[in-house]
Amino acid sequence: MFIELDLQSETPIYAQLVDQIVEGIASGALQPGDPLPSVRRLAEDLGINLHTVNKSYNLLKQEGFLQVHRKKGVIVQPDGMPGVTEAFEEKLRRQLRSLAAAAAVRGMTEEVFAQESRSVYRNTITNHGGEQH
Amino acid sequence: MFIELDLQSETPIYAQLVDQIVEGIASGALQPGDPLPSVRRLAEDLGINLHTVNKSYNLLKQEGFLQVHRKKGVIVQPDGMPGVTEAFEEKLRRQLRSLAAAAAVRGMTEEVFAQESRSVYRNTITNHGGEQH
């Protein structure tokens, strides 16, 4: 599994899990329809509790990134990912505003900030070695 | 005062305060050397507790955005803001990665994401009406 947790981090475990699964989908390491480990399996692999994994899966299900099949278990959304909703736009802008302000105060120019965003996006999409076809 | 808090928000009050003060500096509404209200005064104005304001001030002081003078009280850093440190770069990239991945999964292109970042930066810098010289 490509998931690595930092138990010392200030960001909650369940949030790290959510982030890394989304990044896995974005990078292509996780394809639509791909199965995910069961909550018990993944919890044991990562050395964390069943409920922590379940919380992450539920958040991703609620966002429309995952589906829960009684047969197939938990799989990556096969029927098309949710689009850029108004709610997402607002959340995106709110978080970007906080980052942009801190960057601007520290003297980072608009060009550098925009380029940094573009660069991070590209690195996220780019396969980070480890997916198999 | 230009600060507006959302007590229903999931983001802590002290974090909202930190964000809005940084945005105030970025926009120019708060200039280097400008005084900030005392912890007791601002707390009363906002209808929150003294310690919540103090926590925000301390975080900003620790980052180098504010100074505490025994005479002048709390003022906006007059001796040059901290630059783009390695620690800030890491934090910036880590947060951008999370946003970029979610945006990519939802179908937002690299161009749109970069443009969105640029746009938000510009709006942050632009004076939002309300500062006085």
Added chain:
DNA sequence: ATATGTGTTATACATGTAATATAACAGACA
């Protein structure tokens, strides 16, 4: 000197979140 206003520190309390630990349930399946 006295009173007032600074930031700062200490203590305590209430509330909510995060994470863990067991346990049980209903549905699918071999």
Added chain:
DNA sequence: TGTCTGTTATATTACATGTATAACACATAT
């Protein structure tokens, strides 16, 4: 019949958040 699935319930521990009082040291103005 077991076994594995997601799901739910309950309890506990630890920590973060926010509030409430109180006090301290320092500066300033009356």
